[in-house]
Amino acid sequence: MTIAEKEAEIVSEFEFLTDWLDKYELIIDKGNQNPGIDPQYKTDQYLIEGCQSKVWVQAEYRDGKVYYQGESNTEIVGGMVSMLIDVLSGETPDDILAAELGFIDQIGLKEHLSPTRSNGLVAMVKQMRLYAMVFKEKSNEL
Amino acid sequence: MSNYIAEHIDEIRADFPILGEQVYGKPLVYLDNAATTQKPRCVVEKIAANYYKENANVHRGVHFLSQVATEAHEDARETVRRFINAKERHEIIFTRGTTEAINLVASSFGRAKVQPGDEILVTEMEHHSNIVPWQLIPGAVVKPIPFAEDGTLLVEQLEQLITPKTKLVACAQVSNTLGTINPVADIIKIAHSHGIPVLVDGAQSVPHTKVDVQALDADFFAFSGHKIYGPTGIGALYGKEEWLEQLPPYQGGGDMIDRVAFAGTTYAALPFKFEAGTPDFIGSTALAEALRYVEKLGVENIAAYEHELLTYATEQLKTVDGLRIFGESAQKSSVVSFLVGNIHPYDLGTILDKLGVAVRTGHHCAQPVMDHFGIEGTVRASFALYNTKAEIDQLVTAVKRVARMFK
Numbered sequence: 001m002t003i004a005e006k007e008a009e010i011v012s013e014f015e016f017l018t019d020w021l022d023k024y025e026l027i028i029d030k031g032n033q034n035p036g037i038d039p040q041y042k043t044d045q046y047l048i049e050g051c052q053s054k055v056w057v058q059a060e061y062r063d064g065k066v067y068y069q070g071e072s073n074t075e076i077v078g079g080m081v082s083m084l085i086d087v088l089s090g091e092t093p094d095d096i097l098a099a100e101l102g103f104i105d106q107i108g109l110k111e112h113l114s115p116t117r118s119n120g121l122v123a124m125v126k127q128m129r130l131y132a133m134v135f136k137e138k139s140n141e142l
Numbered sequence: 143m144s145n146y147i148a149e150h151i152d153e154i155r156a157d158f159p160i161l162g163e164q165v166y167g168k169p170l171v172y173l174d175n176a177a178t179t180q181k182p183r184c185v186v187e188k189i190a191a192n193y194y195k196e197n198a199n200v201h202r203g204v205h206f207l208s209q210v211a212t213e214a215h216e217d218a219r220e221t222v223r224r225f226i227n228a229k230e231r232h233e234i235i236f237t238r239g240t241t242e243a244i245n246l247v248a249s250s251f252g253r254a255k256v257q258p259g260d261e262i263l264v265t266e267m268e269h270h271s272n273i274v275p276w277q278l279i280p281g282a283v284v285k286p287i288p289f290a291e292d293g294t295l296l297v298e299q300l301e302q303l304i305t306p307k308t309k310l311v312a313c314a315q316v317s318n319t320l321g322t323i324n325p326v327a328d329i330i331k332i333a334h335s336h337g338i339p340v341l342v343d344g345a346q347s348v349p350h351t352k353v354d355v356q357a358l359d360a361d362f363f364a365f366s367g368h369k370i371y372g373p374t375g376i377g378a379l380y381g382k383e384e385w386l387e388q389l390p391p392y393q394g395g396g397d398m399i400d401r402v403a404f405a406g407t408t409y410a411a412l413p414f415k416f417e418a419g420t421p422d423f424i425g426s427t428a429l430a431e432a433l434r435y436v437e438k439l440g441v442e443n444i445a446a447y448e449h450e451l452l453t454y455a456t457e458q459l460k461t462v463d464g465l466r467i468f469g470e471s472a473q474k475s476s477v478v479s480f481l482v483g484n485i486h487p488y489d490l491g492t493i494l495d496k497l498g499v500a501v502r503t504g505h506h507c508a509q510p511v512m513d514h515f516g517i518e519g520t521v522r523a524s525f526a527l528y529n530t531k532a533e534i535d536q537l538v539t540a541v542k543r544v545a546r547m548f549k
Contacts, residue, residue, distance in 0.1 A: 020496035024492070052487075075485075076488065076489050
């Protein structure tokens with residue numbers, strides 16, 4: 001599946017949930033499906049600290065594709081982390097850098113990606129892109 | 143409750159247009175009053191009227207409007223003086239708020255009176271704005287007076303924390319996180335017996351309790367307009383004349399000078415020495431309007447009503463499985479900080495918001511309090527004179543609903 005297809009799938013899951021609580025139940029559920037980050041990476045080096053919550057993210061580059069792992073200490077942010085990983089993991093750096101991640105807005109969770117929210121998610125997306133950029137640079141050098 | 147506020151609650155709520163708003167299609171339950179309060183119509187209308195009818199720069203114009211604006215601004219100073227019962231009008235300095243008031247004292251007092259190695263005592267429950275300004279004084283050592291598990295300040299430790307190097311004690315009258323009402327009169331007595339001045343952070347006390355700076359014998363007292371139904375960006379510092387006379391100016395600029403020359407500048411008399419630049423004369427008069435609104439309802443009435451709300455909220459929240467309250471001092475004002483089980487405050491606050499309940503989550507700018515309990519943050523519900531028991535019921539129902547979601 002392409003990034004756009006994965007985004008569309010998530011949007012369709014949320015589409016019929018009109019009640020906010022149902023949406024958040026699904027987000028929490030998404031978080032629970034996330035295997036999380038390998039404990040060896042749950043360190044300050046991989047920590048993105050928001051004012052309200054924490055996010056850890058790590059990435060590896062295999063066969064031209066970026067594989068992410070990550071988690072949060074809050075369930076709502078954790079659900080968002082899980083969805084971002086689902087969408088971007090296993091894709092090429094070029095595709096990741098081109099992704100607009102419109103699904104977050106479409107499922108009504110844009111506020112969580114607001115810089116003023118200070119929950120670490122904006123920095124996480126930036127960090128995920130940064131990993132892709134670095135892997136791309138490195139592969140170009142080879 | 144047989145209380146003036148309870149009897150007139152519908153009229154009072156009607157004074158605050160924003161309380162009729164809906165969020166996410168649900169009636170707004172606004173329980174973030176310790177962060178900022180909503181404004182009664184008279185305050186908003188005062189701001190508009192000032193701009194429409196009385197806007198001119200103060201203290202310098204000979205023209206009619208400038209005189210009207212100056213008089214209104216100085217009348218506002220008199221209202222603030224009366225409200226906290228300062229002795230003299232010129233002991234009231236207008237600032238942007240509590241934070242600026244504390245920074246003013248820290249900067250001016252620090253330059254005049256603090257040598258490297260000297261100590262400033264604060265409480266462990268201070269807001270960051272009553273910790274960091276003191277840490278910014280070069281060489282100053284800021285030491286905390288600890289609090290007990292229930293959030294009561296261990297005043298008995300003050301005596302032994304005071305050393306010959308202690309230059310000032312700075313203390314919140316009410317904790318923004320725990321709600322504890324600190325015995326500032328006792329603290330001031332102890333400090334004064336050692337010849338040490340005391341700054342009282344009144345940001346969280348002025349809206350909820352009658353303050354008399356002369357009865358307290360406070361040397362400095364700071365508060366913010368926006369936490370007492372006034373506009374943002376205006377607040378006041380009270381300083382005893384003898385202290386304000388001794389301290390150097392905070393900022394330089396227009397309005398604070400007597401005569402400027404390259405050979406040397408002399409400063410204006412109090413209070414203008416501490417008010418550089420054009421003051422917020424629109425804000426000051428709107429703040430005075432807010433204080434008159436509070437006076438009209440009666441500070442004692444408000445305190446009694448809010449105490450009932452606090453007692454009710456505490457009882458009702460305790461019916462939630464796994465709910466822990468942080469700060470249960472016998473002397474407490476209208477703040478309840480809590481956590482439910484292992485639910486992160488961000489999660490709890492986010493869902494409460496979607497249910498129309500506005501609360502604060504996080505460390506409330508009091509990280510030492512969080513460190514004390516070994517937690518990252520809490521959810522904080524804080525009450526104002528327009529809140530009702532029905533709103534507290536909505537809060538409790540919502541908290542129970544969220545608790546089920548995270549089970």
